[in-house]
Amino acid sequence: MRPSPRLQAAIEILDLVIDAAATGGAAADTIIQRYFASRRYAGSKDRAAIRDLVFAAIRRSAERPLSGRAAMLGLAEERPDLLSLFDGSPHAPEPAQADEPRAAASLVPGWLEPAFRARFGTAMEVEARALAARAPLDLRVNRLRSACPSDIAAQLGAQPIAGLPWGLRLDPPQPLDKHPLYLSGMIEVQDAASQHCAAIAGARPGETVVDLCAGAGGKTLALAADMEGQGRLIASDTDRARLSGMAPRLSRAGASGLVEARLLNPGHESGAFADVAGLADLVLVDAPCSGTGTWRRNPELRWRLTPQRLDALLAVQARLIDVAAGLLKPGGRLVYAVCSVLESEGPAQAAAAAGRLGLTIADSMALSPATDGCDGFFVARLTGSC
Template sequence: MTPAARVQAAIELLDEIIEAARSGGAAADTLIARYFKTRRYAGSKDRRAVRELVYRAIRRSGERPALGRAAMLGLAQEDEALIALFDGAPHGPAPFEAGEAIADASVVPAWLRDRFDPLVDEAEFPALLERAPLDLRVNRLKAFVDEVRAELPESVPTPLSPLGLRLPEGFAAEDHPLWHSGAVEVQDEGSQLLSQAAAAKRGMLVVDLCAGAGGKTLALAAEMANEGRIVASDADRSRLSRMQPRLERAGVTIVEQRLLNPMRELEALADIRGKADVVLVDAPCSGTGTWRRNPETRWRLTPERLSRLVNLQAHLLDVAAELMKPGGTLVYAVCSLLAEEGFGQAEVFGRRRSALVSEALDISGGRASGSGRLLTPAHDGTDGFFVARWKASC
C-alpha cells in the first residue's frame, strides 16, 4: 500500500468505528481485524501503519466526529507529511477543500468535563489517553514471582501489586509458554489490586457478581489457594462462556458459573442469599478509567447511557447486599473516574444500607475519595478505578 492508500484505509476504518460507536456495534479492534481479513494485499507493515493512524486520530478527538475524514483531517492539521497525502492520488484521499469539516482536538467530551472525580483535574486528562503498559499477574497456584521474572528478564515488578510484572510494549504475552501453562495472566495492575481488596481467604464462599470472562475470578481463586467456593455470575452469556478455558489453564477448580437474568439476579442466586463471605461487584460502568486501552469508548457514552449505568450499579449493589452473610464483606469497583459512579454511588448506597459499615482498604496506591479510593493513570500508572468496601454487622 502507498502512504496515501494507508491514509484512505484509515479513513474508511474510522467511518466504520464512528458508526459502530453511534449504533452500539463492534469495538475498534474487532472492526480493524475484520477490515484486513478481507484485504489480503495489505502486509504487516501496512496493517501496523493503518492501525497507528486510526488510533492517533481516535485519541485526538474527544468528541465523536461526523466522519472518518474529519477525524483524519484533524490529525493531518498537525502533521505536514500527512496533509501532503491528501492529494487525490489513486487509492488515496481526495484533496482538502476550504471549509471542509475538521475534528477538533480534545481529550474529554465537553459534557463530561465537570463530572469527573475532583481528584482528576485538567492536569490529569492527558494521561487518560497515554498508551497503557502490559502487565501480567503471576498465578500463585502455579508459580512464584521470582521464578517468572527469571524466565522474563525483560520484565520489571509493578510498583503497587506484589504479583505484577510489567513488560515492554509489543511483548506477545499470549504466545509465551508461561501464559499457556497458566503461570501468568494478562491483567492491569489496578485490577490486581481490586482482587486483593476483597481479602478472600481459603475456605470462603465468594461471589463475583459481574464476573465477565473471569479475570478477577481467577485472581480471587489464587488468593484462596483454590480452596473454598466461588460463584462467578454474569448476565452476558458470551463473556461468561470465555471463562472455562481460562479456569482450566490456571488450574482453578473451585468456580461455579451462573448466568443471570438482568434485574432478576437473586432468582439464580437464591441458594446463597445471606451466606456469602465476600461479594465483589465489579460493575458495568462508563469505562472512563480505561480510555488508554479503548479510546473510542468516549464516542459511545451519552448522558442517557451513563444514567442507565448508574441505575444498574445501584441495583447490583442492592443485590450484593442481599447475598452477604452477617460479618461478610462487600467490595464495589468500577473502572470509572466519574464522581457519580464512584464516591457518589458509594455515598448513596451507604445511606440506603446504613447497617453496613464502611471499611478502610488495605491496598497500595490510590487516593481517598469519599468512603473509597481512586486509582488513576496519572497518579498510579494503572487504569482508572474507584473501589470501596463495606462490612455487614454480625
C-alpha cells in the same frame, strides 16, 4: 500498500468506528480485525501502520468526529506529512479543501469536563492526557501454578509493581498470547488497578465468594488464586458468550475445580442465588460503568458515552449493589468496583449504598493513570450486617 492507500484505509475504518460509537456497535479493535479479514492483500506492516493512524486519530479527539475524513484531516493539522497523502491518486483520499470539516483536538468530551474537574481539580489536564496515552502491559503471576514473580520478571524483562506482590509490568508492551508462560497459566494479563481490587476484596481459602459481574473472568481468576483453590467461588454474569469464554482461562490457570459459572437473567439476578442468599463471605460487584478509566485501552469509549447512558449505568450499579447485599452473611464483605474516574460512579455510589443498606465503608481506593500508573478505578469494601 503505498502511504496514500494506507491513509484511505484508516479513514474507512474510522467511519466504521464512528458509526459503531453512535449505534452501540463493535469496539474499534474488533472493527479493525474485521476490516483486514476481508482484505488479505494488506501485509503486516500495512496493518500496523493503518492501525497506528486509526488510533492516533481516535486519541486526538474526545468528541465524536463527523466522519473518518474529518478525524484524519484533524490529525493532519499536527502531522503535515499526512496532508500530502490526500493526493487523489488511485485508492487514496481526495485532495483536502480549505473549508472541509476537521475534528478538533480535545481530551475530554465537553459535557464531562465538570465531572473531571470535580474529580481531579487542577490536575485534570495531566490526568486526561494520561488517559489518552497508551497503556503498558500489566501481568499477575499465578500462585495456583506455584509461579515465582522474581523468576518470571527475569525471564520477561518485567518490573515489579509497587504494592502488588504478584504484579509485574512490561513497558513497552509485548505480545504474550503465544508465550509458554502464558500458555502454561503461570501469568495472566491484568491491569494493576484490577489487581488492587482483588487485594482489597481479600478472598480467603475456604470462603464462599460470589463474583457477581464476572465477565470473562479476569478478577475471578485473581480471587481463585487468593483462595488457594479452597472454598466455593461462583462467577456469574448476564452475558452468555463472555461467561462461556471463561472456561479455557480457568483451565489454563488451574482454577476449574473451584469456580462455578452461573448465567444470570438481566434484571432478575437475585433469583439465581437462592442457595447462596445470606451465606456469602464476600461478594464482588465489578459493575457495568462508563469505562472512563480505561480510555488508554479503549479511547473510542469517549465517543460512546452520553448523559443518558451514564444515568442508566448509575441505576444498574445501585441495583446490583442491592442484589449483592442480599447474598452476604452477617459481617460479610461487599466489594464495589468500577473502572471509572467519575465521582458519581465511585465514591458517591459507595456512600449512597452504605447509607441505604446500613453498611460501613471499611476501605476504599481511587486510582488514576497519571497518579498511580494504572487504569482509572474506584473500589470500596463495605462491611456490616445486612
